[in-house]
Each structure stands twice: as structure tokens, then as C-alpha cells.
Amino acid sequence: MLVELINVSKRYAMGDVWVDALKDITLSLEKGEFLAVKGPSGSGKSTLLNILSALDQCDSGTVQVGGVNIGNLGEHKRSKFRNRHIGIVFQSFNLIPVLTALENVMYPLTLRGVKDAKSRALQALKDVGLEKQTGQRPTQLSGGQMQRVAIARAIVTRPDIVLADEPTANLDSKTSETIMALIQKLNKEQGITFVISTHDDYVTSLASRVITILDGELVSDSLNDHFQANRHERANSARLETEV
Amino acid sequence: MILGWKVALLNILRNGRRSLITLAAVIFGCTSLIVFGGFVQSMYDGMRESMIRSQLGHIQIYAEGYNQYGKAEPEKYLISSDKLEQITQVIEEQTQALVVAPRLNFNGLLSDGKQSIAITGIGVDAEREVLLSSAIHIVEGEDLFPEDVAAAHLGEGLFNSLDAQVGDYLTLLASTQDGAINAVDIQIAGVVTTGVKELDDRLLRVNLPLAQELLYTSDLTRLVVLLEETEMTDTAVGTLRKVFQEQDLGLELRSWWDLASYYHQVVGLFNGVFGFITVIVLVIVALSISNTMLMAVMERTREIGTIRAMGGTPTQVVGLILLESVFLGIIGSLLGLLFGVLAAKGITYAEWMMPRPPGSTQDYPIRVFVVTEILIKTFVLGFLISLISSVYPAVKASRIPVVNALRFT
Structure with missing residues (x-):
């Protein structure tokens, strides 16, 4: 089990009122899964992703990623954990404007002093199809290209899991399709585990599994039809092979 | 990184x-x-x-004991003029001094006939003092020359207190080494300023022979040494102290650093x-x-x-x-x-x-x-x-x- 959440709850104070952002969420995730987190605005999707990515801590419950209980880690260790095990893609790309695409991708590696940061960053940019834009600054890139750089930055550390908070929300539909195709490809070809929060039905249609959160509660957890069909196919062919 | x-x-x-x-x-x-x-x-x-260049020089040399007891009995702690040549030679050899100037200090009264004013007098070797006292500026009149036996420089404040002009004669009174009162006539050759008002209000500079005549002595209060650079002072002091001890000259010395309390x-x-x-x-x-x-x-x-x-x-x-x-x-x-x-x-x-x-x-x-x-x-x-x-x-x-x-x- 790559990720395991047991009875995770989180409350926020909004003025004098306390709001339950997550209520007793229990969820597990296998390596290589592509999970879409659905739900309306304010339902708790982002809070769930923040807790999964060790950006925030839950008030109660247990969060384990790769066997590590990240709820017990101090600030410094959580930072190190994020650097080694978590990749994050933001809705607004969040690239560092003074750096080139290549330098942006190198940055997480340089934070821990990786020596071959440049070659790994070049490879990551190649994986997202931006090998020709390595020297360009974010302002010289389109929205889709910036998000690809952000994805390259998220995968360059070879994380256990990549979390993306509405990664296509700021993109037009055509660019969104390209980005989602890229994420799907990375998931399938490189086995990278993705968790994506979204409102977009197109995005959820591509995921292998979809969970729905409403008012901080996990209200549904299902495998996608095409994934089930694929799984049946794979099971059938395996059975046939065995019989033969 | x-x-x-x-x-x-x-x-x-x-x-x-x-x-x-x-x-x-x-x-x-x-x-x-x-x-x-x-x-x-x-x-x-x-x-x-x-x-340094108007009063102190870089180093001042006195008879041994002058700094401890000389204020009470200055006449007992004077440098004998017989030794002047020998001491000057030692200083010039050891420190490459620019000038070694003898001075005889005294206190007295200066009178213009109407009033008498207390003065701080210095008998100087006029030729040697030209370089040593380069920071003393002549406001009026001319330099001191050795041949003008009675010539004197008055501090600006002192001059202004008197009813006198440059060229006028005044009477200078002081106690001799024996305690008797002696008087000489001096002629105002010039008016000078050291830059320090307190000193200018009392300063009188005369040729050394006149001061010696006034005090009835041939000895000196001190020798003032001017070096090429102020930074050479410490080395020169160390050298001279050692040489004075070795040659048992009965002298002591002080640097400008010791003397410049102001x-x-x-x-x-x-x-x-x-x-x-x-x-x-x-x-x-x-x-x-x-x-x-x-x-x-x-x-x-x-x-x-x-x-x-x-x-x-x-x-x-x-x-x-x-x-x-x-x-x-x-x-x-x-x-x-x-x-x-x-x-x-x-x-x-x-x-x-x-x-x-x-x-x-x-x-x-x-x-x-x-x-x-x-x-x-x-x-x-x-x-x-x-x-x-x-x-x-x-x-x-x-x-x-x-x-x-x-x-x-």
C-alpha cells in the first residue's frame, strides 16, 4: 500500500466558526493508481491533497505515505520528505519567474544537492515534450507549456506520488486535453501514481479511480468503467494464457 | 547551490x-x-x-628627575649647556632627527609701562625653531633672528592685551635661578598664533641667549626633537632611552604622546x-x-x-x-x-x-x-x-x- 489514510479529520477556524474540512476520511491507494478527487468547491478536495502532500497536518487520524507516518514528522523532516517522495503540480503552475524552464525543473533536486540535476531535469523536460524550451523563462511560455514544466518539476525527483490540484483549471479545453494526455502517459508508461483534484468530468473520465468528497466526507469511491473493462480484459487474457 | x-x-x-x-x-x-x-x-x-610642530616636538629630553620634581624646583633640573653638543650628536646619530632644538622655559611679567601681564616664556634657538615651530604662524611682523638679541614674538592674545605695536620695546621681568628679580628689555619683532587661544594669551618667545641672561643661567630646560615622521616616534624613543642609559647621560625623555593630554x-x-x-x-x-x-x-x-x-x-x-x-x-x-x-x-x-x-x-x-x-x-x-x-x-x-x-x- 502506497498511501493509507485512516480516520483523518481536519477543522479550520473561519472567524469564530469552526468548519470541518475533512471528516473521518479513510482511504488507501496502490502504487501506479490514477486517482481523481471530485467534489464541489469547498468540499475538502484541496485539504485532502494538502494533507496527502505533507503540506498540512490533520487534526486526528493517521496518514501514511510509503510506510512513513507523515503526521509525526516535524517541519524540517516533512520538507525533506516532500522533496524526496512527493511531487506537486499547482493550478497556477507556480514556476519561479527568474529561472528558465530547465532551472525550474532542476530546483527541487538542487535543494538536496543532487549532482546530476541538470541531466535529470533535461530528461524530465524531454518526457513532457519540452526539450526545445529549456532555456525559456516562464513569461516566454504558454499556459500549457508552463504546466508541462510544472509536471516535469514534479516528476524529476522520481517521487512516490504526484498530487495535482486542479491542474487544468487555468487552461483552455484543448490544452487541458494535452496536459491530461501527458499525465495519463506518465501514469501508464512510467507507473507514476497521480492524485488529481478536479471539477472536470473529462479529467475524471481518464482516471482509473474516482472518489467524491462532499462537505468533508468521502461519499463515493469507484473504479472507472474503462479501467474495469481493461482490468477484465487483462484478467481474461491472463486466464486464457494459463489455460493454454 | x-x-x-x-x-x-x-x-x-x-x-x-x-x-x-x-x-x-x-x-x-x-x-x-x-x-x-x-x-x-x-x-x-x-x-x-x-x-607637535608648535609646542611639543616629537620627543622632549630633560634632565633626569625634571618631570617628577621639576615643577617645584625647575632650576635644579636643567640640562647643562656643556653637554648640549654631545647630546645633540647622540640624538642626531641615533634617530636621524630633523632638528634638535634647545629651549629654556620661564614664567614672568611683561610690562608696557601701564600694565604688567603674566607670561609663559620660552627661550629658543631661532634658527632651529623655524622648522620645529612651523605650525606657529606669524600674524604680524617678522621671524625671530639670532642676531636681533632683544627680539621677541608675542602670542596674539597677549599682544592684543597690551598697548603696544610691532617694533615697540617692553620690559620683561622674571626670577633668576637664585631667586632674584631680573629685567630685560625686549622688542616686539612679531605677533604669532599657535592655533590654541589659551597659549596665545600668554606666549612670549625670545632668543635663547636673552632668556639665559634673564634667568642668569647658561643651562636649558629641555631639548625638543623633531623627527621626519610622527610614526617614527616610538622607535626613536626606545632607541634614545636605551642610549641615554648606556651612556649614563642623566637624561629622561617623553614623547608627544605622553605630553599631549589635551x-x-x-x-x-x-x-x-x-x-x-x-x-x-x-x-x-x-x-x-x-x-x-x-x-x-x-x-x-x-x-x-x-x-x-x-x-x-x-x-x-x-x-x-x-x-x-x-x-x-x-x-x-x-x-x-x-x-x-x-x-x-x-x-x-x-x-x-x-x-x-x-x-x-x-x-x-x-x-x-x-x-x-x-x-x-x-x-x-x-x-x-x-x-x-x-x-x-x-x-x-x-x-x-x-x-x-x-x-x-
Whole structure:
């Protein structure tokens, strides 16, 4: 089990009122899964992703990623954990404007002093199809290209899991399709585990599994039809092979 | 690591106006310290050289015991004129002194017929004193010449107190070595100023033979030694002390440093003032830098959140912001040195006049020295203050919860 959440709850104070952002969420995730987190605005999707990515801590419950209980880690260790095990893609790309695409991708590696940061960053940019834009600054890139750089930055550390908070929300539909195709490809070809929060039905249609959160509660957890069909196919062919 | 340096450097260029404000604060601070420090140093130097070249010389040599008992019984602690040639030869050989000038000091009364005024008199070797007393300026009249036996120089204040003109004769009274009263006539050859009003109000300089005649002695109070450079004093003192002991000449000596108590008081006072001003300047610079860095950091809260989300630790965030300050500090301090040196040279070149200080009789041009020690201290202070001022903004930025930082708009 790559990720395991047991009875995770989180409350926020909004003025004098306390709001339950997550209520007793229990969820597990296998390596290589592509999970879409659905739900309306304010339902708790982002809070769930923040807790999964060790950006925030839950008030109660247990969060384990790769066997590590990240709820017990101090600030410094959580930072190190994020650097080694978590990749994050933001809705607004969040690239560092003074750096080139290549330098942006190198940055997480340089934070821990990786020596071959440049070659790994070049490879990551190649994986997202931006090998020709390595020297360009974010302002010289389109929205889709910036998000690809952000994805390259998220995968360059070879994380256990990549979390993306509405990664296509700021993109037009055509660019969104390209980005989602890229994420799907990375998931399938490189086995990278993705968790994506979204409102977009197109995005959820591509995921292998979809969970729905409403008012901080996990209200549904299902495998996608095409994934089930694929799984049946794979099971059938395996059975046939065995019989033969 | 290099990427961190690049981010820090590029962040400085990113908001040029804000960086310029920070740099301006550092440059202002450094320039102020260099100019004020250089001005104070020039004052110290001017005062020191003025005292050395008008009164003290670099070294004064007395008969043994003079400094301990000579005030009560000066006549018992005089240098015999028989030894003058031998002592002068020793001093000139050992120290390469420019001048060794004999002096005979006395107190007395100067009368113009209507009034008598207490004076501090010095009998001098007029030829040797020309170089030794180069900081004594003649306000009116002419130099002392050995052949004008009765010629005298009066301090400006003393001259103004008397009803007399240059060329007039006055009567000088003093006690001889035996305690008897003696009087001689002197002729005013010139009016002089040493730059120190208190001294000018009482100073009378006459030729040594006249002073010896007045006091009824052929001996001397002291020998005043002028060296080529003031910096040679300590070495010369050490050498002479050793030689005097070896040759058992019955002499003792004091350097200008031992004699210039007024100089030390002024230096102490100005060092205190300079220290206080330095603290004020540094506080102003620190507040300015801290404020601009705080604004810069707040504007980049989201970016800092991104770095933290990528796995940057709070320490790394602090390091990144401090690195920016290091660059700003280095650039600002270097520019501050440049501006400071230019300002120092410019002010000195302009020769603006300063009003005379208390106790002085002369206005003087502002001179600002470029002192290597001050430049180094200023650079280090400029650099450190930039760094220290950024600690609070850096720590504050590193402590913003990552989630809040990422939401910052």
C-alpha cells in the first residue's frame, strides 16, 4: 500500500466558526493508481491533497505515505520528505519567474544537492515534450507549456506520488486535453501514481479511480468503467494464457 | 547551490526600484561613515601635527628627575649647556632627527609701562625653531633672528592685551635661578598664533641667549626633537632611552604622546561622538533595509510557499533571503566605499572652511582623509548590517505555514 489514510479529520477556524474540512476520511491507494478527487468547491478536495502532500497536518487520524507516518514528522523532516517522495503540480503552475524552464525543473533536486540535476531535469523536460524550451523563462511560455514544466518539476525527483490540484483549471479545453494526455502517459508508461483534484468530468473520465468528497466526507469511491473493462480484459487474457 | 545564488542575485534585479532603495540605504550609511570618520581623522591629524610642530616636538629630553620634581624646583633640573653638543650628536646619530632644538622655559611679567601681564616664556634657538615651530604662524611682523638679541614674538592674545605695536620695546621681568628679580628689555619683532587661544594669551618667545641672561643661567630646560615622521616616534624613543642609559647621560625623555593630554581628551571625546553617530546611522540603515526586505519577502510569499512545497526547508528559505542580503550588502558596501572616497576627495578639494573650534584662533579648511582602516571597517559594517537587518524578514518568511503561503495573492 502506497498511501493509507485512516480516520483523518481536519477543522479550520473561519472567524469564530469552526468548519470541518475533512471528516473521518479513510482511504488507501496502490502504487501506479490514477486517482481523481471530485467534489464541489469547498468540499475538502484541496485539504485532502494538502494533507496527502505533507503540506498540512490533520487534526486526528493517521496518514501514511510509503510506510512513513507523515503526521509525526516535524517541519524540517516533512520538507525533506516532500522533496524526496512527493511531487506537486499547482493550478497556477507556480514556476519561479527568474529561472528558465530547465532551472525550474532542476530546483527541487538542487535543494538536496543532487549532482546530476541538470541531466535529470533535461530528461524530465524531454518526457513532457519540452526539450526545445529549456532555456525559456516562464513569461516566454504558454499556459500549457508552463504546466508541462510544472509536471516535469514534479516528476524529476522520481517521487512516490504526484498530487495535482486542479491542474487544468487555468487552461483552455484543448490544452487541458494535452496536459491530461501527458499525465495519463506518465501514469501508464512510467507507473507514476497521480492524485488529481478536479471539477472536470473529462479529467475524471481518464482516471482509473474516482472518489467524491462532499462537505468533508468521502461519499463515493469507484473504479472507472474503462479501467474495469481493461482490468477484465487483462484478467481474461491472463486466464486464457494459463489455460493454454 | 549555484542555482540558489542565481535565484538570490536575480531576485535583486527583479524589483530594481526596491533593491535600489536598499542599496541607497547601505551606500548612504557607508558614505556617511567614511566621510565623518575621515573628517575626524583629519582633525586628529591636524591637531596632533599642530601641537607637535608648535609646542611639543616629537620627543622632549630633560634632565633626569625634571618631570617628577621639576615643577617645584625647575632650576635644579636643567640640562647643562656643556653637554648640549654631545647630546645633540647622540640624538642626531641615533634617530636621524630633523632638528634638535634647545629651549629654556620661564614664567614672568611683561610690562608696557601701564600694565604688567603674566607670561609663559620660552627661550629658543631661532634658527632651529623655524622648522620645529612651523605650525606657529606669524600674524604680524617678522621671524625671530639670532642676531636681533632683544627680539621677541608675542602670542596674539597677549599682544592684543597690551598697548603696544610691532617694533615697540617692553620690559620683561622674571626670577633668576637664585631667586632674584631680573629685567630685560625686549622688542616686539612679531605677533604669532599657535592655533590654541589659551597659549596665545600668554606666549612670549625670545632668543635663547636673552632668556639665559634673564634667568642668569647658561643651562636649558629641555631639548625638543623633531623627527621626519610622527610614526617614527616610538622607535626613536626606545632607541634614545636605551642610549641615554648606556651612556649614563642623566637624561629622561617623553614623547608627544605622553605630553599631549589635551589631544587625548579631544580624541576620546570625538571617538565617543563618532561611535554614537555610527550607531545612529547603522540603526537608520538597518530599519530601511529591514523594511524593504520585509516588503520584498511578503510580495514573494507564494513563491516561498512553492519552494517549501518542493521540499525547501525553513532553513533553506532563510538562507535564500539572507543570500540576497549578502549580495545587496556587498554591492551596497562596495558602492558606498566608492561614493565615500569620491565624497572625501571632493570635500577636501573644495576647501570649504570650518568655523574655528573652541579654544582655537583659526578657521580651517575641511579635510577628509581616506583611511584604509575606516574603509575596511565600513565595508564590514555595511555588509553585516545588511545581513543582520534581513534576519527578521527571512525568519518571518520561513515561518509562514506552507498552505497559507501558497494561498497568498
